[in-house]
Amino acid sequence: MNHCGTKTIETKRLILRQFKIEDADPMFKNWANDEEVTKFLTWPPHGNVDVTKNIVRQWVDSYKDEKYYQWAIVLKEINEPIGSISAVGMQDNINMIHIGYCIGRAWWHQGIMTEALKAVIDFFFDNVEANRIESRHDVNNPHSGMVMKKCGMKYEGTLRSSDINNQGINDSSWYAILRSDRTDE
Numbered sequence: 689m690n691h692c693g694t695k696t697i698e699t700k701r702l703i704l705r706q707f708k709i710e711d712a713d714p715m716f717k718n719w720a721n722d723e724e725v726t727k728f729l730t731w732p733p734h735g736n737v738d739v740t741k742n743i744v745r746q747w748v749d750s751y752k753d754e755k756y757y758q759w760a761i762v763l764k765e766i767n768e769p770i771g772s773i774s775a776v777g778m779q780d781n782i783n784m785i786h787i788g789y790c791i792g793r794a795w796w797h798q799g800i801m802t803e804a805l806k807a808v809i810d811f812f813f814d815n816v817e818a819n820r821i822e823s824r825h826d827v828n829n830p831h832s833g834m835v836m837k838k839c840g841m842k843y844e845g846t847l848r849s850s851d852i853n854n855q856g857i858n859d860s861s862w863y864a865i866l867r868s869d870r871t872d873e
Contacts, residue, residue, distance in 0.1 A: 689783050690817045691754040697807045701800065704759040704773065704807060707747045711760055714768040716740040719792035728829040729790060730853050757812075761791060761804050770795050773804050775812075783819035785812050789835075796831070802838045809839055813867055822864040826853055836863040840870070 697704040707715075716737040719725045726733045734740045750756045757775035762768060771791030778785050787808060791801050812818040825832035827846060837843070841863035851860040 689778075689780055689785075690815070692815055693754045694751060694757050694759060695811070695815065697759070697811055699803050699807050701764055702804055702807070703762040703764060704804060705762060706751050707744050707758065707760045707769070707772075709741070709744060709748060711769050712737060712741040712744045714770075715744065715760075715772075718768070718770050718794070719772075719790060722793055724793055725790055726854055728826040728832070728853050728855065732854060757785075757808075759804075759808065761800070763795065763800070771801065771804070773801075773808055783817065785816070785818045785821050787821060787823045789823075799838075801835050805835055806839045809841075809865060813870065819867045820864055822862060824851065824860045824862045826851065826855065827859045827861055828855065833861055833863065839865070841865045842869065 694706045696706070716734055720734040720740050723733050734743075747758050750758065755778065759773050760769040761771040761773060763770050771789065773787065773789040775785045776788035787805065789801060789805060791804075809821050812821055821841070823836055823841065825836070833843070842865065844862045844864055846859050846861045848859045849857050851858050
């Protein structure tokens with residue numbers, strides 16, 4: 689793959705960009721402290737903004753690595769981060785990237801995450817030259833799977849008792865899109 693690091697991506701409603709230290713307060717307020725947002729995630733809600741500040745510092749330091757992809761999802765109309773999307777796994781030998789994402793509850797069911805995921809998928813195909821982009825979700829969180837489907841990802845199966853999140857061990861549904869699946873090529 690042709691790794692290039694986290695570059696700014698703009699869509700109709702969003703700016704996807706690198707996190708900055710000053711994003712810690714809106715991140716904590718908009719999603720990181722919310723038990724409903726983190727319910728199906730692998731990390732617990734942040735107990736205080738200092739936890740968020742430490743994580744954002746780690747992310748900012750990681751931007752030196754061209755294989756590091758972590759975007760703040762900034763809603764243009766309020767000009768602050770409302771979620772995040774990132775490469776949470778990668779296999780260079782098969783040109784595969786695994787994507788994870790979350791968004792604040794106030795912005796659920798508005799097509800925002802679909803817009804962000806579609807933009808990141810395009811970025812990974814067009815700039816990084818990935819061949820496979822995959823993601824997964826807890827079967828009890830079907831809305832995440834709907835986002836994947838809307839972005840052209842195909843359901844590949846459900847792995848039983850294959851994952852763990854804040855709900856415990858769970859079944860996870862896997863989706864992927866291949867470069868050859870794209871309709872614009």
